[in-house]
Amino acid sequence: MDRTLPVHCPACQQVMEVSELTCPACDTRVQGRFPTPALLRLTVDQMQFVETFLRCRGNIKEVERDLKISYPTVRSRLDQVIRALGYPVAAVPEDERTEQVLNGLDTGELTFEQAMELIREENRNE
Numbered sequence: 001m002d003r004t005l006p007v008h009c010p011a012c013q014q015v016m017e018v019s020e021l022t023c024p025a026c027d028t029r030v031q032g033r034f035p036t037p038a039l040l041r042l043t044v045d046q047m048q049f050v051e052t053f054l055r056c057r058g059n060i061k062e063v064e065r066d067l068k069i070s071y072p073t074v075r076s077r078l079d080q081v082i083r084a085l086g087y088p089v090a091a092v093p094e095d096e097r098t099e100q101v102l103n104g105l106d107t108g109e110l111t112f113e114q115a116m117e118l119i120r121e122e123n124r125n126e
Contacts, residue, residue, distance in 0.1 A: 007041050015041060038085045046084055049077050061109055071104070071114045072121050097122060 009016050018034040042050065049067075056062035063074050079089045101118050104110030110118070 005040060007036055042081065042084055046077075046081050050081055053078065070117060071110055072117045075118075076121075 005018075007016060008014065015036055017036060019031060021030045021034075022028070039047075039050070052066050053063055056066060060071060060074050063069075064071055067074070069077075082089050097118075101110065101115045105112065105115050
């Protein structure tokens with residue numbers, strides 16, 4: 001049976017702490033209050049995305065192909081993970097966003113449809 005570490009309290013949904021660690025070889029136990037690492041607080045979907053992102057070595061084009069999602073969706077999921085880890089997602093200045101989209105089109109990293117989707121997404125967020 002594959003069990004995962006429960007991270008949220010089933011009663012109140014607060015983040016739980018680890019209070020005991022046990023060595024499976026010699027049964028040594030260490031007790032205390034250990035904070036749950038931020039990566040373990042990610043949702044299952046976010047964790048799977050991070051695993052795919054790392055397996056693809058951060059290559060967004062490969063992540064797109066592997067997960068069969070669009071470039072804007074990869075960016076959006078990456079931003080969600082960054083926020084879930086407690087880091088701010090810096091807003092990219094409009095002229096830099098435009099340059100990124102144009103460079104993506106020029107290098108073939110983005111299709112015309114993906115570029116248009118990114119532009120629409122930015123307009124919705126403004």
